[in-house]
Amino acid sequence: xxxxxxxxxxxxxxxxxxxxxxxxxxxxxxxxxxxxxxxxxxxxxxxxxxxxxxxxxxxxxxxxxxxxxxxxxxxxxxxxxxxxxxxxxxxxxxxxxxxxxxxxxxxxxxxxxxxxxxxxxxxxxxxxxxxxxxxxxxxxxxxxxxxxxxxxxxxxxxxxxxxxxxxxxxxxxxxxxxxxxxxxxxxxxxxxxxxxxxxxxxxxxxxxxxxxxxxxxxxxxxxxxxxxxxxxxxxxxxxxxxxxxxxxxxxxxxxxxxxxxxxxxxxxxxxxxxxxxxxxxxxxxxxxxxxxxxxxxxxxxxxxxxxxx
Amino acid sequence: xxxxxxxxxxxxxxxxxxxxxxxxxxxxxxxxxxxxxxxxxxxxxxxxxxxxxxxxxxxxxxxxxxxxxxxxxxxxxxxxxxxxxxxxxxxxxxxxxxxxxxxxxxxxxxxxxxxxxxxxxxxxxxxxxxxxxxxxxxxxxxxxxxxxxxxxxxxxxxxxxxxxxxxxxxxxxxxxxxxxxxxxxxxxxxxxxxxxxxxxxxxxxxxxxxxxxxxxxxxxxxxxx
Numbered sequence: 001x002x003x004x005x006x007x008x009x010x011x012x013x014x015x016x017x018x019x020x021x022x023x024x025x026x027x028x029x030x031x032x033x034x035x036x037x038x039x040x041x042x043x044x045x046x047x048x049x050x051x052x053x054x055x056x057x058x059x060x061x062x063x064x065x066x067x068x069x070x071x072x073x074x075x076x077x078x079x080x081x082x083x084x085x086x087x088x089x090x091x092x093x094x095x096x097x098x099x100x101x102x103x104x105x106x107x108x109x110x111x112x113x114x115x116x117x118x119x120x121x122x123x124x125x126x127x128x129x130x131x132x133x134x135x136x137x138x139x140x141x142x143x144x145x146x147x148x149x150x151x152x153x154x155x156x157x158x159x160x161x162x163x164x165x166x167x168x169x170x171x172x173x174x175x176x177x178x179x180x181x182x183x184x185x186x187x188x189x190x191x192x193x194x195x196x197x198x199x200x201x202x203x204x205x206x207x208x209x210x211x212x213x214x215x216x217x218x219x220x221x222x223x224x225x226x227x228x229x230x231x232x233x234x235x236x237x238x239x240x241x242x243x244x245x246x247x248x249x250x251x252x253x254x255x256x257x258x259x260x261x262x263x264x265x266x267x268x269x270x271x272x273x274x275x276x277x278x279x280x281x282x283x284x285x286x287x288x289x290x291x292x293x294x295x296x297x298x299x300x301x302x303x304x305x306x307x308x309x
Numbered sequence: 310x311x312x313x314x315x316x317x318x319x320x321x322x323x324x325x326x327x328x329x330x331x332x333x334x335x336x337x338x339x340x341x342x343x344x345x346x347x348x349x350x351x352x353x354x355x356x357x358x359x360x361x362x363x364x365x366x367x368x369x370x371x372x373x374x375x376x377x378x379x380x381x382x383x384x385x386x387x388x389x390x391x392x393x394x395x396x397x398x399x400x401x402x403x404x405x406x407x408x409x410x411x412x413x414x415x416x417x418x419x420x421x422x423x424x425x426x427x428x429x430x431x432x433x434x435x436x437x438x439x440x441x442x443x444x445x446x447x448x449x450x451x452x453x454x455x456x457x458x459x460x461x462x463x464x465x466x467x468x469x470x471x472x473x474x475x476x477x478x479x480x481x482x483x484x485x486x487x488x489x490x491x492x493x494x495x496x497x498x499x500x501x502x503x504x505x506x507x508x509x510x511x512x513x514x515x516x517x518x519x520x521x522x523x524x525x526x527x528x529x530x531x532x533x534x
Binding site for chain 2: 010012013014016017020212213215216217218219220221222223226
């Protein structure tokens, strides 16, 4: 504690020092608005691209909910004992993974089939009904792993039953979605790394312009933290600006691509509507901007201050 | 306050800038270092301020053994020192007030206290009316006084000045040295490098004379190591 300074003064003084650093950093940006706007624009573009791809992927996944084709599991019961059938029914009632199930009686199925035939008399040639009783299960989930587990559980109860699941399209859509997410993660990480390096370069060159101030401050006893503080606030300002700009780009991009995408979906008879990103997604974009801005400033200032006289 | 024991400084493979220099400046004392350009005056001050490390020898300043000072402790040590440069080294992107306030900002002073101290320092050097001016608009003498105000605003225990009168006319030079004498009068230890032997001698303070990096002669009180 320096003479004449009270402990109670140190916290407000610390806050004032931070406010001053932030204010000075903002002033410096306002003095060179073009360079600052270029940094903000670069960060905005870099953030907006993966965000836009993510919105498309997310909407594509949501598309599966629009398709009127739930995954099904059919249990063919021709070689199953009545006791096992009862056990199956009991299980289907209690399993939370089952949305609903229907018993399709073999005779009813044959009757329905007869109605659809152009010449129902053909069926009279059969000695007996070739169709088995069937339980048609509508699962409560579209998650491929959960569907597989349910199918295995039902097959274990009735080993003699033919268990056929109709969830290939869910698996395909899901694996495509997973692949898309993976590609997005790689692209996002590479772009993020690029953004950090660009912002680090900008921070380092800004610090080079402040070399005399840094030298005088060092001589006057400034710590590394004190010297770096305005740069870190600068990074946060750029990050905030970049995040806001990315959000605007994203909303504009969605607005522009909405009509053609919905027209294309309509051509496939899909009731698809491109949803706008929610507030939480825009907030994530903002936080990503702040994080990248801060990381770039930290990397650039650490490097520049280590080399400064 | 300052104690150098057989200190040598060599820059790369060049000749020694300082050779085997030993000296002592007691707390509260004021002393001058004289000598021609290149004699090693600036090097000596930079070593005492911890801006350079000696090639050999031991330096103690204000109770710190500079050899053993960790990098983390260096900022704290420098805050106890005020430095005045011949070329002022003012920042032209901000007004006089902000230049003088810089050491207080580093020390995280609060605004009201900072204002009080900066105004007191500017008043002391006779430039209170110039606090809002850009240093670029000031004369050389005024710029030097702003540099002095910045060096003493945080009330350091030791004031080091490197040719503070280098670019000034004799009347202004005397005025600046009188300022240092005033600071010394309130307990600040001062070590001032100057090539102007006549002016320095007129102050009646101890003088160390440097020639080719060696102390050639010294006068009067409290300095032999």
